[in-house]
Amino acid sequence: MTALPPITPKEHHNYVAFFLTLACNLACPYCINLHNSNNRFNQADRRALDVGDWIRSANRLLLRADLPLTLQGGEPTLYPGFYRFVNEVKPELKMDLMTNLMFDVNVFIKNVPLWRFTREAPYAAIRVSYHPGQNDIDDLIVKTIKLRDAGFRVGLYGIEHPDPQLRMHIQETQRRCLELGLDFRMKEFLGEYGGKMFGTFKYDNCATGQTMRTCVCRTTEIIVDPAGYVYKCHADLYNGRDPIAHILDPDFNENSIDKFRSCSSFGSCNPCDVKIKTNRFQVFGHTSVEIRDIR
Numbered sequence: 001m002t003a004l005p006p007i008t009p010k011e012h013h014n015y016v017a018f019f020l021t022l023a024c025n026l027a028c029p030y031c032i033n034l035h036n037s038n039n040r041f042n043q044a045d046r047r048a049l050d051v052g053d054w055i056r057s058a059n060r061l062l063l064r065a066d067l068p069l070t071l072q073g074g075e076p077t078l079y080p081g082f083y084r085f086v087n088e089v090k091p092e093l094k095m096d097l098m099t100n101l102m103f104d105v106n107v108f109i110k111n112v113p114l115w116r117f118t119r120e121a122p123y124a125a126i127r128v129s130y131h132p133g134q135n136d137i138d139d140l141i142v143k144t145i146k147l148r149d150a151g152f153r154v155g156l157y158g159i160e161h162p163d164p165q166l167r168m169h170i171q172e173t174q175r176r177c178l179e180l181g182l183d184f185r186m187k188e189f190l191g192e193y194g195g196k197m198f199g200t201f202k203y204d205n206c207a208t209g210q211t212m213r214t215c216v217c218r219t220t221e222i223i224v225d226p227a228g229y230v231y232k233c234h235a236d237l238y239n240g241r242d243p244i245a246h247i248l249d250p251d252f253n254e255n256s257i258d259k260f261r262s263c264s265s266f267g268s269c270n271p272c273d274v275k276i277k278t279n280r281f282q283v284f285g286h287t288s289v290e291i292r293d294i295r
């Protein structure tokens with residue numbers, strides 16, 4: 001099989017992610033994936049990429065030292081070819097993992113090469129989301145310590161929820177983890193709660209879901225869905241809407257994502273794309289997309 005031409009993200013391209021699967025073994029009520037049977041990806045009836053194609057796709061990437069390939073989902077470890085993928089992709093590619101840590105850590109430690117998830121960065125390569133009422137914090141702590149003792153760098157993340165009780169629980173959990181020497185960070189709550197919108201967004205009314213408007217939009221990210229389609233934003237990816245390319249297209253490269261493209265869904269943008277956040281250098285003020293000509 002002939003090798004595909006390389007994809008070399010530019011300095012201003014901040015994120016490369018393969019969504020290996022949108023399936024998940026939790027069922028958070030606020031999940032943006034509409035997981036399992038309800039997810040729109042399944043509704044669109046698209047064929048999931050097989051592991052050989054994921055490996056070919058990853059091997060196209062020529063990534064800077066500060067830009068890993070992030071594996072996310074859903075829960076990426078549920079992808080049947082997960083262990084083969086992390087072992088067989090070319091060794092120069094570093095990976096990050098976004099997980100709910102519901103996997104068997106002994107199997108993970110035995111099957112995942114440490115170097116794949118080891119690099120210098122201001123945050124952990126394995127980032128675990130704590131979802132109160134879904135994954136159990138005692139279990140997460142035990143597993144995190146096991147992974148840490150095996151040499152992996154793991155960070156736990158909780159949401160600064162506006163509900164006072166939940167917020168207090170997360171803060172207590174953070175204190176507890178920090179006392180145990182575990183990295184536990186807070187993430188801003190994004191979305192609506194109690195009739196109020198939470199989050200710091202760059203564009204007015206971009207994520208309220210009330211009025212749809214047209215615009216042109218340009219991304220700084222390469223995000224690939226389980227079938228290998230590349231999208232201009234997370235809202236498009238989760239809806240299986242308007243892919244801009246396929247990761248195996250020989251013509252797809254770093255220039256393909258630099259174009260402004262028309263969109264008629266401004267107003268239902270995903271907070272991930274339009275929130276003002278810290279970039280990979282932990283500098284605040286970055287948004288994933290740039291939007292113009294809103295009408």
Ligand code: SF4
Pocket residue numbers: 024025026027028030031032033035073074075100129131134
């Ligand atoms: S762990 Fe993440 S992907 Fe899974 S249900 Fe919860 S929010 Fe959705």
Ligand code: SF4
Pocket residue numbers: 215216217218232233234235236263264265266267268269270273274289291
């Ligand atoms: S305007 Fe919003 S929905 Fe449209 S492409 Fe940009 S981020 Fe996505």
